[in-house]
Amino acid sequence: MSFIGVILAVVALFSWGFGDFFIQKSARSLGTWQALFLICLFGAIFTFPFVISELGYLNLWSVLILLLLSVVLTFAALFDFEALKQGKLAVIEPLMGLELPLTVALGAVLIGEKLTVIQALLILVVFLGIVMAATVHHTYLFYHRRLLEKGVIFAGLGAITMALSNFLTGVGSRKTSAFMSMWFVDVFLMLVCLVYLIYRRELKDCFVKLSRNTKVVLGQCFFDNIAWVAYAWSMVLIPIGVATAISESYIVLTVMLGIFVNHERLKNHQILGAVMAAIGVISLSLITATGY
Numbered sequence: 001m002s003f004i005g006v007i008l009a010v011v012a013l014f015s016w017g018f019g020d021f022f023i024q025k026s027a028r029s030l031g032t033w034q035a036l037f038l039i040c041l042f043g044a045i046f047t048f049p050f051v052i053s054e055l056g057y058l059n060l061w062s063v064l065i066l067l068l069l070s071v072v073l074t075f076a077a078l079f080d081f082e083a084l085k086q087g088k089l090a091v092i093e094p095l096m097g098l099e100l101p102l103t104v105a106l107g108a109v110l111i112g113e114k115l116t117v118i119q120a121l122l123i124l125v126v127f128l129g130i131v132m133a134a135t136v137h138h139t140y141l142f143y144h145r146r147l148l149e150k151g152v153i154f155a156g157l158g159a160i161t162m163a164l165s166n167f168l169t170g171v172g173s174r175k176t177s178a179f180m181s182m183w184f185v186d187v188f189l190m191l192v193c194l195v196y197l198i199y200r201r202e203l204k205d206c207f208v209k210l211s212r213n214t215k216v217v218l219g220q221c222f223f224d225n226i227a228w229v230a231y232a233w234s235m236v237l238i239p240i241g242v243a244t245a246i247s248e249s250y251i252v253l254t255v256m257l258g259i260f261v262n263h264e265r266l267k268n269h270q271i272l273g274a275v276m277a278a279i280g281v282i283s284l285s286l287i288t289a290t291g292y
Helices: 002-030 032-057 060-086 089-096 099-110 117-134 152-175 178-199 203-212 214-237 240-247 250-261 268-290
Strands: none
Touching: 002 032, 002 060, 002 203, 002 214, 002 240, 002 250, 002 268, 032 060, 032 178, 032 203, 032 214, 060 089, 060 152, 060 178, 089 152, 099 117, 099 152, 099 240, 117 240, 117 250, 117 268, 152 178, 152 214, 152 240, 178 203, 178 214, 203 214, 214 240, 240 268, 250 268
């Protein structure tokens, strides 16, 4: 079971890496609310066949957890989208990396998840590697000096709310299932976005822009939804902190895409960070999958 959980976390890693790349392009072409609406619409349709048989078994406690998850994730998604829309990947992604230690802390404090000393050290290595790989210049590590950068405030708020949503995703998936958690969230977010777009009279415009940016929109919808289902499922099988550490390394992949596609050059500390993150993820995956 641990082996399958690790595989799912790795699937989430790659899917989020490509997903964020497409989300940035989509958010800039369509707008935050329109891009989010299409992702959730796609996800709600995609996951519905997997949850039909579960709908009758939902209880009040499960619904409350999923509802809280949906509200928190709504804010997290909006913060994330705005950060990617306004800021530079190289500035935004290091801040989003703070999501990892916050998620691990929530799992340990709220539900008493215990990690081995080796797992904890490897998670620390992964976190440091992610931050280094995603940081173009060493001065970007001094977060208090980056407050005037566009998108930074949204990235910080996104990291906090994403950590909480990660935790709630794990709890909600264990109470119901990965598909149910994601379907519930997608429906909730879709309805919120739908109300907003109707209020702003932008719903028709959303589908017009979809026809003009079909490949980008389908890219974000496919990869982002696959990532969330895989991530939620992985947390049913392995500790929330471990699943998050493995999948969170998508940040490195996202930065690599930005660098290679945009022809940016890697600094020495970025190369070191990418190597650290890769070694940490591989080691953590092997240790968790084999039970050592």
